[in-house]
Amino acid sequence: MDFTVSEEMQAMKRTVREFVDGEVDTYARQIEEEDRVPEHLLQKAREMGLFGMSIPEEYGGLGLGMLDRCLLLEELGRAPAGFVTVMATNIGIGCTGIVEMGTEGQKRKYLPAMARGEKIGAFALTEPEAGSDATNLKTTAVRHGDRWIINGVKHFITNGPIADVVTVIAVTDRQKGARGGFSAFLVEKGFPGFHVGTIEKKMGLRGSQTSELIFDNCEVPAENLLGEEGRGYASALRILGKGRVGLGARCVGASEKLLEMCTKYAQQRVQFGKPIATFQAIQWMLADIAVETAAAKALTRQVAWMIDQGYRCIKEAAMVKLFASEVLGRVADRAVQIYGGMGYMKDFPIERFYRDARITRIYEGTNEIQRLVVAGELLKEFA
Amino acid sequence: MDFDLSDELRLMRDTVRRLARDRIAPRAAEIDETGEYPEDIFQAFKEAGLLGLCHSEEYGGAGLGTLGLCLAVEEVAKYCCASGLMLLLTKLSTAAFIYGGTEAQKRKYIRGTCEGTRRGCFCLTEPGAGSDAASISTRAERKGDFYVLNGTKCFISGAPVADFFVVAAKTKAEAGHKGVSVFVIDRGTPGLSIGKIERKMGVKGVPVSEVILEDCRVPAENLVGVENEGFKLVMSSLNSVRPVVAARGLGLAQGALQYAVEYTRQRQAFGKRLCDHQGLRWSMAEMAMEIEAARWLVYRAAKIVDEGHAGKEVAHYFSIAKAYASEVAVRTAHRALQLLGGYGYMKDYPLERFYRDARQLMIVEGTSEIQREIISRAIVDGTLNWL
Numbered sequence: 001m002d003f004t005v006s007e008e009m010q011a012m013k014r015t016v017r018e019f020v021d022g023e024v025d026t027y028a029r030q031i032e033e034e035d036r037v038p039e040h041l042l043q044k045a046r047e048m049g050l051f052g053m054s055i056p057e058e059y060g061g062l063g064l065g066m067l068d069r070c071l072l073l074e075e076l077g078r079a080p081a082g083f084v085t086v087m088a089t090n091i092g093i094g095c096t097g098i099v100e101m102g103t104e105g106q107k108r109k110y111l112p113a114m115a116r117g118e119k120i121g122a123f124a125l126t127e128p129e130a131g132s133d134a135t136n137l138k139t140t141a142v143r144h145g146d147r148w149i150i151n152g153v154k155h156f157i158t159n160g161p162i163a164d165v166v167t168v169i170a171v172t173d174r175q176k177g178a179r180g181g182f183s184a185f186l187v188e189k190g191f192p193g194f195h196v197g198t199i200e201k202k203m204g205l206r207g208s209q210t211s212e213l214i215f216d217n218c219e220v221p222a223e224n225l226l227g228e229e230g231r232g233y234a235s236a237l238r239i240l241g242k243g244r245v246g247l248g249a250r251c252v253g254a255s256e257k258l259l260e261m262c263t264k265y266a267q268q269r270v271q272f273g274k275p276i277a278t279f280q281a282i283q284w285m286l287a288d289i290a291v292e293t294a295a296a297k298a299l300t301r302q303v304a305w306m307i308d309q310g311y312r313c314i315k316e317a318a319m320v321k322l323f324a325s326e327v328l329g330r331v332a333d334r335a336v337q338i339y340g341g342m343g344y345m346k347d348f349p350i351e352r353f354y355r356d357a358r359i360t361r362i363y364e365g366t367n368e369i370q371r372l373v374v375a376g377e378l379l380k381e382f383a
Numbered sequence: 384m385d386f387d388l389s390d391e392l393r394l395m396r397d398t399v400r401r402l403a404r405d406r407i408a409p410r411a412a413e414i415d416e417t418g419e420y421p422e423d424i425f426q427a428f429k430e431a432g433l434l435g436l437c438h439s440e441e442y443g444g445a446g447l448g449t450l451g452l453c454l455a456v457e458e459v460a461k462y463c464c465a466s467g468l469m470l471l472l473t474k475l476s477t478a479a480f481i482y483g484g485t486e487a488q489k490r491k492y493i494r495g496t497c498e499g500t501r502r503g504c505f506c507l508t509e510p511g512a513g514s515d516a517a518s519i520s521t522r523a524e525r526k527g528d529f530y531v532l533n534g535t536k537c538f539i540s541g542a543p544v545a546d547f548f549v550v551a552a553k554t555k556a557e558a559g560h561k562g563v564s565v566f567v568i569d570r571g572t573p574g575l576s577i578g579k580i581e582r583k584m585g586v587k588g589v590p591v592s593e594v595i596l597e598d599c600r601v602p603a604e605n606l607v608g609v610e611n612e613g614f615k616l617v618m619s620s621l622n623s624v625r626p627v628v629a630a631r632g633l634g635l636a637q638g639a640l641q642y643a644v645e646y647t648r649q650r651q652a653f654g655k656r657l658c659d660h661q662g663l664r665w666s667m668a669e670m671a672m673e674i675e676a677a678r679w680l681v682y683r684a685a686k687i688v689d690e691g692h693a694g695k696e697v698a699h700y701f702s703i704a705k706a707y708a709s710e711v712a713v714r715t716a717h718r719a720l721q722l723l724g725g726y727g728y729m730k731d732y733p734l735e736r737f738y739r740d741a742r743q744l745m746i747v748e749g750t751s752e753i754q755r756e757i758i759s760r761a762i763v764d765g766t767l768n769w770l
Contacts, residue, residue: 131724133652156725203728203735271515281752333713336742340513340750341538344743346582355584358720358738359728366724368662 003301009071016075019044024079028349031207037083045087045117050076052115054091055099059111066242067304070249074297077253081356082207084250089159089208090114092243093364094121097167097184100242101227101235106186110165122163124154124187124213125236131156132369135178135233139215141170141185146222148185150215153197158363160211161196164189168215169236172229182232186224193218204355243364244317245307248300248324251360255293255324255331258353262286262338269340276338285334293331296324315377322370325360332357392451395436399458402431403466411463414588415736420544421588424466425499435497437474442489443497448689449474449623453630453681460634461641464740465588467634471627472541472589476503478620479549479565482693483608492547492567503567504541506550506594507617509534514753516551517560517614521596523552525610529600530554530566535578536594540747543577543590546570549607550596551617560614565607574599585739615694621748623693625701626684628748632705632712632741633677639712639737640670643719646726657722666718673711680704699761706754709744716741 005013024041031037045051053069055061064072069091076084095114098106098121113119130136139152150170157166166187173181187194197212227235263286266277276282303316332354336343343350361367388396406427414421428434437452438444445451452474460467473496480489495501512519521534532552542548548568555562568575578593608616644667647657657663684704687697720727720734727734745751761767 126725129651131652136652201730203730203739270511271513271518273515273518281755329717337745337751340746341508344584344746346584351584354742355739358735361721362725362728366721368721371662 005071009068012068013071013075015048016050016072017078019048020075020079024083028080028352031080031082032346032352035082035206035209037086037207041083042086042117049115050087051090051117052111055095055111055115059107059115061111061115065304066245066307067301069246070300070304073246073249074253074256077250077255078257080207080352081250081254082205085158085205085208086120086162087117088246088250089123090117090121092246093123093239094159094163094165094167096239096242097123097226097235098165098186100238101184102186103223105223106226110186114165119164120159120162122157122159122166122213123239124157124160124166124168125240126154126156128153128155132366134236137169137171137182139168139170140174141172141183141220143172143222148220148222148225150185150187150193150218150220152215154213154215155197156200156210156363157213158208158210160213161199161209166213167226167239168213169232170215172232176230178233180230182236183229184226184232184235185220186226187215187218187220188224191218191220203358204352205359206352240365241314241317242307244321244370245300245304247360247364248296248320249304251324251328251357252293252297252300254353254357255289255296255328258331258335258350259286259289259293261350262289262335266338282338285338289331289334292327296320296327300324315374315381318365318370318373318377321364322367322374325357325367328357328360388454392447392454395445395447395451396454396458398431399433399455402427402433403459403462407459407466408462411466412730412733412736414463414465415585415740416730418582418587420590421466421469424463424588425469425502428470429499433470434473434499435493436470438477438493438497442493444493448685449626450682450685450689453627453633453685456627456630457634457637457681460631461638463588464631464635464737465586467631468540468586468589471624471631472502472504473497474627475505475620475624476541476545476547476549478623479505479567479607479616481623482619483565483616485604487604488567488607495546501546502541502544503547503549504539504545504594505620506536506539506542506548507621508536508538510537513538514750516617517563519551519553519563521550521552522556523554523564523566523601525554525603526600528603530564530603530606532566532568532574532596532599532601534596536596537578538581538591539594540589540591542592542594543580548575548594549620550594551613552596554610554613558611562611563613563617564610565613565616566601567605567607568596568599568601572599572601584742585736586743618695618698619693622698622701623688625705625748626681626688628744629677629681629684629701629704629708632708632710632744633674633681635712635737635741635744636670636674636677636708636715639716639719639734639741640667640674642733642737643667643722646723663722666722670715670718673715677704677708677711680707696766699758699767702749702754702757705749706745706751706758709741710751712741712744 052061057063141148172183193216197214199211435444440446456467523530554564578595580592650657716738
């Protein structure tokens with residue numbers, strides 16, 4: 001079992017870290033206040049190929065496997081979450097459908113532009129009445145000659161307002177329900193009947209936009225059916241599953257950044273005549289942060305490796321998302337406490353990490369659902 | 384052992400409950416969004432006679448004690464944490480007078496607070512002195528009939544809207560806690576100014592800022608208590624207000640749970656209401672258990688203050704209540720937000736505000752770590768005394 005990170009990947013990690021810590025971070029306050037990521041930062045990310053991390057080389061991407069992707073997402077996790085989300089959604093749930101289930105024509109049409117970051121991807125499954133209960137979809141797709149007509153409303157769609165191509169899950173046969181009755185479609189900005197609805201105001205994740213997507217007799221060409229008709233639910237689960245490990249890596253990266261910040265701060269801040277780092281209880285908090293982060297990192301990397309080997313990993317991917325997001329939650333909470341009053345003030349980034357961390361236990365499948373997935377697999381395994 | 388509230392307290396509590404629901408709740412989101420100090424809420428408190436709840440009728444108060452104030456803060460905090468803090472400040476800014484003020488000071492500042500004609504704030508924290516309160520470096524030098532104060536206080540709740548400032552300073556520089564004195568300074572006194580106003584994660588309706596003292600000349604009669612014996616006053620002030628901080632947490636936790644439970648009665652998933660899913664029901668049960676435990680800690684601590692105790696021998700009771708209730712608030716806000724799923728993260732729903740507001744409760748007025756110091760000291764010293 002070899003845990004070495006190749007020279008090449010170490011170099012890539014360093015480059016991404018320099019970009020994130022050296023450049024993106026200087027815009028953190030601006031991103032937070034304007035709820036917008038400066039275009040030049042996205043441009044730099046495009047030039048580094050970060051938008052195409054998961055897209056195969058033959059379509060212009062970096063063609064990185066899951067583990068290598070995770071190694072870079074660890075570095076990106078250090079950056080303001082809103083900034084990372086624009087890319088991560090693109091790399092993860094935004095393009096996975098096309099990469100894994102797309103026809104050659106679809107791949108060639110969308111992937112190169114997505115790899116260059118010129119076209120942004122998004123994934124639209126969630127509806128007002130279908131969150132955790134993802135099979136309760138109301139959005140329909142009806143065949144009309146050489147087109148599909150989609151009607152319905154999706155909401156809480158990350159990248160919604162800026163997406164150029166959205167993977168949409170809709171009901172094609174209500175009788176069959178999730179098993180055989182859902183299909184996936186690639187909907188482009190500009191297709192008739194497709195528009196962006198309300199943009200949500202959120203607790204955190206500033207810089208990333210989340211919105212409703214409205215399909216009002218939206219016309220989609222027949223060749224934009226993604227994967228087989230009726231296999232949409234399986235496609236959705238596959239897309240989400242792959243995204244889980246990447247999210248885990250981002251949580252690990254953020255936890256590591258917080259550990260570094262807290263350890264340095266505790267050595268600088270003097271109270272009762274000594275740095276607070278000399279107090280036992282603070283040392284234990286730092287230790288707990290380090291231990292949990294190391295565990296999350298090991299689990300994430302191991303499962304990423306398993307995916308690259310071709311193992312099924314449904315249970316394992318759920319474990320990664322569940323564990324890494326809860327670790328980040330606890331780490332962010334401890335970080336606020338270590339910084340004390342400063343941890344509550346917007347002049348320091350800690351309170352932003354705290355707010356940004358909270359969504360990780362909810363989106364891409366709540367941690368309650370992740371627990372059900374793990375338990376479901378266990379019950380099958382040990383029947 | 385009587386767990387019932389007196390008729391007087393119950394009546395007051397019901398009044399506040401209605402006020403909170405009808406006038407404060409509809410304003411809570413806006414207060415957070417704009418970060419504007421809600422003068423209308425202050426006036427509503429004034430009209431309803433709630434600004435002097437814990438103070439004696441002799442000075443224009445309602446004579447309902449710290450327990451009365453806790454009950455009111457609890458009701459308000461169910462909807463708006465910032466408004467709850469406004470009520471708390473009526474005690475925090477005047478506690479020093481209770482434990483060491485002259486008759487003249489009490490008539491001026493306690494009565495002023497009760498009548499709503501004066502608003503105060505408590506100035507202890509400095510950039511170099513947070514948990515380590517004894518290491519404050521603001522100096523107060525006696526010069527004839529005056530004291531001249533120099534220094535900077537920070538993170539002072541209510542300072543930008545305050546009419547009077549209760550300030551802890553060193554009258555004897557190298558004497559640690561034995562050199563602290565407390566002063567009251569009126570707004571407009573030359574040499575006192577408001578500095579940087581902080582931008583915070585939550586509780587945005589109450590402004591928090593620096594208070595800067597530059598050769599501020601304060602008349603000698605503005606000394607509160609005895610020179611160099613101010614640390615005890617500071618400790619008594621903080622101790623006696625701790626149950627009220629705990630009440631903020633108690634109220635917030637209940638408000639969060641209340642909202643979430645109602646949501647789960649409406650929201651369906653997997654063919655039934657969220658409240659019919661076992662895992663979620665158990666989460667609600669966890670929250671309710673902790674809230675009930677916190678409740679009795681808070682009320683008990685408040686009663687101890689009302690029985691006249693606020694010193695070292697009972698400090699651990701206040702610390703236990705504050706640490707526990709504030710941590711319950713944070714845990715409950717977390718769990719309740721989770722019950723709303725994605726909606727819990729959206730500003731159109733109140734839970735994300737509860738989550739942000741709760742977090743400061745584990746830090747302000749003695750961090751959870753300091754509370755643990757106080758509690759463990761009492762345990763190891765043998766003071767922890769199971770009354």
